[in-house]
Amino acid sequence: MYYRSMAIYFMSGIGNSFRAATWMMEIANKRDISSKLHQISRYYKKSDFAGESNDLLGMVFPTHGFTAPWRVIRYALRLPNGRGKHAFVVATRAGTRIASIPFPGLEGTAGYLIALILILKGYIVRGVMGIDMPSNWMSLHWGLNLQTPSLSLIELR
Numbered sequence: 001m002y003y004r005s006m007a008i009y010f011m012s013g014i015g016n017s018f019r020a021a022t023w024m025m026e027i028a029n030k031r032d033i034s035s036k037l038h039q040i041s042r043y044y045k046k047s048d049f050a051g052e053s054n055d056l057l058g059m060v061f062p063t064h065g066f067t068a069p070w071r072v073i074r075y076a077l078r079l080p081n082g083r084g085k086h087a088f089v090v091a092t093r094a095g096t097r098i099a100s101i102p103f104p105g106l107e108g109t110a111g112y113l114i115a116l117i118l119i120l121k122g123y124i125v126r127g128v129m130g131i132d133m134p135s136n137w138m139s140l141h142w143g144l145n146l147q148t149p150s151l152s153l154i155e156l157r
């Protein structure tokens, strides 16, 4: 399928999901797909979507407590009807290394919950995935830094 335009709606705490969204934009630009990023805001207005007519919609956000953050769920619920528009969902999650063994994050229901909402709204979901990024789950562990021997930042390409 050839897409001409794409809109990505993202939420990001420390920038991981924003970074992932910009990677997708870079790939889209190389393929001549014009793309726009929109931050998922607390105060959503129906007029935010007025005049938006993209071929492809993306939702990119962090996993919180093995599911999608409430702000993202609420935003997805308020999206206009998809009418068959294609969509994809990406949840970033906490990838770590413990004793140099890489461990993937656990996105749980994060991606599929948003995908389900999009399907119910009439979107055709073409893909759902989790991406390992550095963890910011500070209530679970100490802060990550490159000096920490047992738990270090995952290598980003």
Ligand SMILES: Cc1cc2nc3c(=O)[nH]c(=O)nc-3n(C[C@H](O)[C@H](O)[C@H](O)COP(=O)(O)O)c2cc1C
Residues within 6 Å of the ligand: 011, 012, 013, 014, 015, 016, 017, 018, 061, 062, 063, 064, 065, 066, 067, 092, 093, 094, 095, 104, 105, 106, 107, 108, 133, 134, 135, 136, 137, 138
């Ligand atoms: C409150 C909170 C809960 C989290 N829960 C999970 C989780 O259940 N599974 C997981 O893999 N990562 C979890 N994380 C880690 C983030 O999803 C991960 O670091 C993400 O890439 C952060 O992206 P952001 O910078 O765009 O917010 C959590 C982080 C926070 C702050």
